[in-house]
Amino acid sequence: QVLLAEHGGGLVQPGASLRLSCAASGRTFSDYTVGWFRQAPGKEREFVAAIIWWSGGSNFYADSVKGRFTISRDNAKNSVYLQMNSLKPEDTAVYYCAARLRAVVSDRAGAYDYWGQGTQVTVSP
Numbered sequence: 001q002v003l004l005a006e007h008g009g010g011l012v013q014p015g016a017s018l019r020l021s022c023a024a025s026g027r028t029f030s031d032y033t034v035g036w037f038r039q040a041p042g043k044e045r046e047f048v049a050a051i052i053w054w055s056g057g058s059n060f061y062a063d064s065v066k067g068r069f070t071i072s073r074d075n076a077k078n079s080v081y082l083q084m085n086s087l088k089p090e091d092t093a094v095y096y097c098a099a100r101l102r103a104v105v106s107d108r109a110g111a112y113d114y115w116g117q118g119t120q121v122t123v124s125p
Helices: none
Strands: 003-009 008-010 019-023 033-039 046-052 058-061 068-076 079-084 091-098 119-123
Touching: 003 068, 003 091, 019 033, 019 091, 019 119, 033 079, 046 079, 058 068
Parallel strands: 008 119
Antiparallel strands: 003 019, 019 079, 033 046, 033 091, 046 058, 068 079, 091 119
16 A cells, blocks of 8 residues: 655745645555646646656656656655646646556556545646
8 A cells, every 4th residue: 555645735826836745655666657647626637747766767747847847756755746837827736646556657547556635736826
């Protein structure tokens, strides 16, 4: 069993930055793919970014966040981070951390085995 806990959401103005964190307990991330997804009201959960833990941190991004968001990992803390810069109102959503028991990236929510509880990010003037 893996427990994931996200932190770092909040209310910010357009153009601001936020850093989300996802800490895992129960098992290390060493053989996982870890992803970030988001879900806005009335919309389906969508892929944001993912990292293959063991492969030196190979990163993958949705086109909508490429160049603005950065996913990274900290081996010692068994944690994954999502640095979000130049935030836009359309980035407003609940952000979820997810872990997949395969070292293969997927942008499908159904491919992930464990989920955190989510953290709200609101971008508003």
